[in-house]
Amino acid sequence: MSTDPTAGHRTPPRPTMKDVAAVAGVGLKTVSRVVNGEPGVSPEMAGRVQRAIQQLGFRRNDSARLLRTGTTASIGLLLEDIGDPFSSALSRAVESVAAEHGCLLFTGSSAQSADRERELALAFCARRVEGLIIVPAGRDHRYLQPEAGSGLPIVFLDRPAETIAADTVLSDNAGGARTAVAHLIRHGHRRIGFLGDLPHLHTCRQRERGYREAMAAAGLPVEPDWVRTGPTDRARVAAAVQRLLDGPEPVTALFSGNNRITVGVLHALAARPDRPALVGFDDLELGDLLRPGLTVVAQDPAELGTTAARLLFERLRHGPGPVRRVEVPTRLIVRGTGETGPS
Amino acid sequence: MSTDPTAGHRTPPRPTMKDVAAVAGVGLKTVSRVVNGEPGVSPEMAGRVQRAIQQLGFRRNDSARLLRTGTTASIGLLLEDIGDPFSSALSRAVESVAAEHGCLLFTGSSAQSADRERELALAFCARRVEGLIIVPAGRDHRYLQPEAGSGLPIVFLDRPAETIAADTVLSDNAGGARTAVAHLIRHGHRRIGFLGDLPHLHTCRQRERGYREAMAAAGLPVEPDWVRTGPTDRARVAAAVQRLLDGPEPVTALFSGNNRITVGVLHALAARPDRPALVGFDDLELGDLLRPGLTVVAQDPAELGTTAARLLFERLRHGPGPVRRVEVPTRLIVRGTGETGPS
DNA sequence: CTGAAAGCGCTTACAG
DNA sequence: CTGAAAGCGCTTACAG
Numbered sequence: 001m002s003t004d005p006t007a008g009h010r011t012p013p014r015p016t017m018k019d020v021a022a023v024a025g026v027g028l029k030t031v032s033r034v035v036n037g038e039p040g041v042s043p044e045m046a047g048r049v050q051r052a053i054q055q056l057g058f059r060r061n062d063s064a065r066l067l068r069t070g071t072t073a074s075i076g077l078l079l080e081d082i083g084d085p086f087s088s089a090l091s092r093a094v095e096s097v098a099a100e101h102g103c104l105l106f107t108g109s110s111a112q113s114a115d116r117e118r119e120l121a122l123a124f125c126a127r128r129v130e131g132l133i134i135v136p137a138g139r140d141h142r143y144l145q146p147e148a149g150s151g152l153p154i155v156f157l158d159r160p161a162e163t164i165a166a167d168t169v170l171s172d173n174a175g176g177a178r179t180a181v182a183h184l185i186r187h188g189h190r191r192i193g194f195l196g197d198l199p200h201l202h203t204c205r206q207r208e209r210g211y212r213e214a215m216a217a218a219g220l221p222v223e224p225d226w227v228r229t230g231p232t233d234r235a236r237v238a239a240a241v242q243r244l245l246d247g248p249e250p251v252t253a254l255f256s257g258n259n260r261i262t263v264g265v266l267h268a269l270a271a272r273p274d275r276p277a278l279v280g281f282d283d284l285e286l287g288d289l290l291r292p293g294l295t296v297v298a299q300d301p302a303e304l305g306t307t308a309a310r311l312l313f314e315r316l317r318h319g320p321g322p323v324r325r326v327e328v329p330t331r332l333i334v335r336g337t338g339e340t341g342p343s
Numbered sequence: 344m345s346t347d348p349t350a351g352h353r354t355p356p357r358p359t360m361k362d363v364a365a366v367a368g369v370g371l372k373t374v375s376r377v378v379n380g381e382p383g384v385s386p387e388m389a390g391r392v393q394r395a396i397q398q399l400g401f402r403r404n405d406s407a408r409l410l411r412t413g414t415t416a417s418i419g420l421l422l423e424d425i426g427d428p429f430s431s432a433l434s435r436a437v438e439s440v441a442a443e444h445g446c447l448l449f450t451g452s453s454a455q456s457a458d459r460e461r462e463l464a465l466a467f468c469a470r471r472v473e474g475l476i477i478v479p480a481g482r483d484h485r486y487l488q489p490e491a492g493s494g495l496p497i498v499f500l501d502r503p504a505e506t507i508a509a510d511t512v513l514s515d516n517a518g519g520a521r522t523a524v525a526h527l528i529r530h531g532h533r534r535i536g537f538l539g540d541l542p543h544l545h546t547c548r549q550r551e552r553g554y555r556e557a558m559a560a561a562g563l564p565v566e567p568d569w570v571r572t573g574p575t576d577r578a579r580v581a582a583a584v585q586r587l588l589d590g591p592e593p594v595t596a597l598f599s600g601n602n603r604i605t606v607g608v609l610h611a612l613a614a615r616p617d618r619p620a621l622v623g624f625d626d627l628e629l630g631d632l633l634r635p636g637l638t639v640v641a642q643d644p645a646e647l648g649t650t651a652a653r654l655l656f657e658r659l660r661h662g663p664g665p666v667r668r669v670e671v672p673t674r675l676i677v678r679g680t681g682e683t684g685p686s
Numbered sequence: 687c688t689g690a691a692a693g694c695g696c697t698t699a700c701a702g
Numbered sequence: 703c704t705g706a707a708a709g710c711g712c713t714t715a716c717a718g
Contacts, residue, residue: 284628359696
C-alpha cells in the first residue's frame with residue numbers, strides 16, 4: 001500500500017452529524033436517533049433533523065460508526081485470480097452468503113504469489129474484517145497467527161493451510177482424480193499422462209496422488225515422464241502435451257489437473273491429427289458443446305464457496321471450537337473425450 | 344444490511360497502541376512513530392516498543408487510522424454478476440489498477456436488480472470508498488447525487504447512467520452490432536434475428552440499434568418478430584430461438600446480444616438439425632474450439648476495466664472537470680458460425 | 687423526550 | 703528525542 005490516492009485533489013468534506021445538528025438546532029444525539037430510526041424523538045424534532053439531512057445531503061459515515069461499534073460488517077475473500085471462472089464462481093457464492101449476513105466483501109487476487117497473498121490478507125486484517133476466506137497461494141500462514149489467535153475466523157478454501165490450524169473446505173481432489181483415471185483405464189488405456197499445476201500446490205499433489213492410486217489399483221506402472229507439472233500458460237501446456245504424446249514413452253490418454261490446463265490441452269490437441277482421450281478436472285462452460293464433448297470430473301464451486309462462507313459465519317456466531325474440514329464431492333460427467341479407447 | 348454478524352460470540356479485543364504503550368512503558372505517540380516507521384525515535388525506545396508489539400501480537404487498525412486521515416484507500420466495484428466471465432474479466436482489470444494505487448476493492452453484484460444496486464452502492468458510499476465503478480442495473484442514479492456532488496468520483500462501466508452526469512466507459516455497442524450484422528448480410532443473409540437482453544438496458548438497445556442500422560443500410564426490412572429481447576436464462580433463449588427459426592417469418596441467421604444469450608443459443612442449436620448462421624456479441628472461452636468455431640464481435644473487458652479504473656484515479660488526483668465518455672472498440676473474430684450462407 | 691460527556695483506535699499539531 | 707491533548711465521525715452510557 002503505497003501512494004495516497006487523494007494526494008492530488010482535495011474533495012470538500014462531507015457533512016457530519018455535527019453539521020446536521022447545528023443546522024437543525026438540536027443535539028448530536030438527537031440526530032443520531034433520527035438517522036438510526038431510534039424511538040423517542042418528538043415529531044417536531046425529527047422533522048427539523050430530516051430537513052437538515054436533506055438540505056446538507058448528509059449520509060452516515062459507516063466507517064466511523066463501525067469503529068465505535070467494534071465491528072466492520074465486512075469479510076475478505078482472497079482468490080487466486082478473480083478473472084478465472086473457478087474463482088469467480090466461488091466469489092458469487094461467497095458474496096451471496098455474505099449479503100445474507102449484511103456483510104460487504106473485500107476481494108483480492110494473489111496471482112499465485114505468496115507475497116501478494118500475505119500483503120492482501122494482512123491488509124484485510126488491518127481493516128479488521130470480521131473473517132477471511134483464503135484460497136492460499138503460499139505454503140506458510142504463520143503470519144496470520146496473531147489474528148487467528150485473537151479470534152478472527154479464517155477459512156481456507158480449495159487448498160488447506162499447512163502451518164496453521166483452520167477450517168478448510170476442499171474438493172475431493174484425490175477421489176475425483178481416481179475417478180477420472182479409473183474411467184480412462186476402464187476404456188482400455190494403460191499409458192495415461194497427468195498434467196498438473198505448480199507441484200507445490202496441494203490441489204496438484206492430491207490430484208497427482210489420485211492419478212497414481214488409480215494406476216496402481218489397476219496394476220499399471222507410471223513412467224516418470226508421464227507426470228508433467230508446472231505453470232498453466234498455453235505454451236508450457238502445449239510443450240507438455242507434445243512431450244507426452246510424442247516423447248519416448250507416448251501415452252494414449254491425458255488427465256488434466258485443472259481448468260486452465262484443460263483449456264491449454266484442448267488448444268494443443270486441436271492442432272494435432274490424433275485424438276488421445278482426455279478427462280479434465282473441473283468443468284468448463286461450453287465443454288458440453290465441443291465435439292467430442294469434454295469429459296470432466298466437475299467440481300462444485302457454488303457448493304465450495306457457500307460452505308466456506310457458512311463455516312465462517314458459524315464461527316462468527318459460536319466462536320472457537322474444533323477445526324473442521326469439509327470435503328465437497330466431485331462428479332464425473334461423461335461427454336466424449338474420455339470414452340475413446342487407445343488407438 | 345440486517346443481522347449483526349458478531350451477535351453470537353464475543354471475540355477478545357485486539358491489542359491497541361495504547362496497550363503497546365503501556366507494556367513498553369512509553370507514550371502513545373512513540374508507539375505510533377515506531378509502527379509507522381517515522382524517524383526520531385531512540386534505538387532503545389524503538390526496541391522496547393518492538394518487543395511489546397511482538398509480545399502482544401499488535402497490528403495497527405487501519406480503519407481507525409483511515410478515519411483520522413480522512414481517506415479509506417478503497418474503491419467499490421458494482422457488477423452485474425461477479426460469476427459471469429465478462430464481469431470477472433472487468434474485476435481483474437479494475438483490481439490490478441486499484442492495487443497499483445494501494446487501494447483495496449469492495450465488490451458486489453446487483454443481479455440486475457436496481458434496488459440491490461442502490462443498496463450496495465450506498466453501502467459502499469457509507470464506508471466512504473474513494474470512488475465507485477458501477478455497471479448499472481437501474482436506470483435512475485439520482486440517489487448518488489449527494490455523493491457525486493461532494494466530489495466522489497463515479498465511473499459508469501459498460502452502460503451509461505441516464506439521470507446523472509458521470510464519466511462513462513462503454514464498448515462500441517452499436518458499431519460492433521453493425522459489424523456483426525453486416526458480416527451476416529455479406530454472407531448472403533437477408534432474414535436475420537436479434538436476440539437481446541432486457542430491453543431497457545442500454546447495451547441491449549444500442550446493439551439492437553446497430554442491428555437495425557445494418558439492416559437498413561442494406562435495404563433489408565426487419566420483421567417485428569425478428570427482435571426478441573428478455574431474460575437470458577436458457578429456457579427463454581431456447582424459446583426465442585425456436586420462435587425465430589420455426590415461426591411464421593423464419594430467419595436464416597442469428598445475432599446474439601451478449602455472452603449469456605450466446606451460450607443459450609448454442610445449446611438450443613445443438614438440439615436442432617439445421618445450422619443457421621450465428622454471430623455473438625462478446626467472446627466466450629472455447630468459442631474458438633467449437634466446430635464450427637464461434638464467430639463473435641469481441642469486447643475487450645480488460646481494456647474496459649482498466650480504462651474505467653484509470654479514469655477514476657485520474658479524477659481522484661485532478662478533481663472535477665468535464666464529463667468524459669470513452670468508447671472501447673470491438674473486434675470481429677471470424678471462426679465459422681458467421682460464415683455459412685442461408686440454406 | 688433531549689443532549690453533554692466520554693470513548694472507539696488511531697493521527698495531527700504542538701509543547702517540552 | 704518524547705509525549706499529552708485534541709480530534710476524525712460516530713455510538714454508548716448516563717444525566718436531566
